[in-house]
Amino acid sequence: MPVTNPWLAGPSPSGRLPTDRLEERILNLLSSQNMCVLATAGPAGPLATPVRYFHLDFTLLFTSAAGSPKLRNIAADPRVSIGVFAPLVGQASSRGAQVFGEARILSPDDPEFGDFWPAVRWQSDHVERSRSLDDPPLGPLVVVPATRIVYTEHWLRRDGYAPRQFWKRAPAAR
Template sequence: MPVTNPWLAGPAPTTRLDRHRLEERILNLLSSQNMCVLATSGPDGPLATPVRYFHLDFALVFTAAATSPKMRNIAADPRVSLGVFAPLVGQASSRGAQLFGRAQVLLPGDPAREHYWPAVRWQSDHVERSRSLDEPPADPLVVVEADRIVYTEHWLRRDGYAPRQFWRRAT
């Protein structure tokens, strides 16, 4: 019987990508998707929330209603994980990343917000909701600078690399 992707059979390779190539692959994934699952922990236990994100290098940013459960959880414990993934068609297309870091909430007027705000493409939401483009949203901006990332891409096996790669922020 013919096999579509014979390189998926057998044990996975263990070779690591060099840092530059791994970073390029991670940034490609972050640039080609716009939804993630945010995992927080709160008094009722874990909460996984789909969130539309924007990215600036290895930081994921999103706006959120100040009173939402995810914001309540972040206020209590800023340690979060975000899962970003590409649509799965089969094992060969498996591609995603788990980002780990601390969520920082930036309110309007916070000087740090100015660094991240240009990455947020809020205009399309405003047009969709018939809101004026003269008034940007005043919602809190949540920024998660990744401390570490677990990147998975099974296509890497084809070239002899481990399908799971590990990235840490340079110190």
């Protein structure tokens, strides 16, 4: 029987990608997708919510209605996990990331808001809803700097690399 991707057979390789190549692949995934699943924990238990995200390097951003369950959970416990994935058509196309970090909720009067807000492309939503582009939304912005990322891509097996790779943010310089 012919096999489409024979390199998927057998044990997975264990090679580690060099950091610069891993970062490039992660950024490619973050740039080519726009939906994720945000996992939070709150008094009622875990909550997994699909959200549209934006990113600046390894920091994910999304907007939300004030008082939403996900914002209440983040306010109580800022530790989050975010799943980003490409459409799956078979093992060879399996590609995604688990992003871990601590979320911060920024309001427009927060000094850091302006550092992140330009990455949020809210204009298309306003056009779709017949709202004026002169009146940007004023809701909260959630910012999640990734502290670690588990990246999965089965195509890496072709070149002798493990399909699961691990990234950690470098410690801040003092």
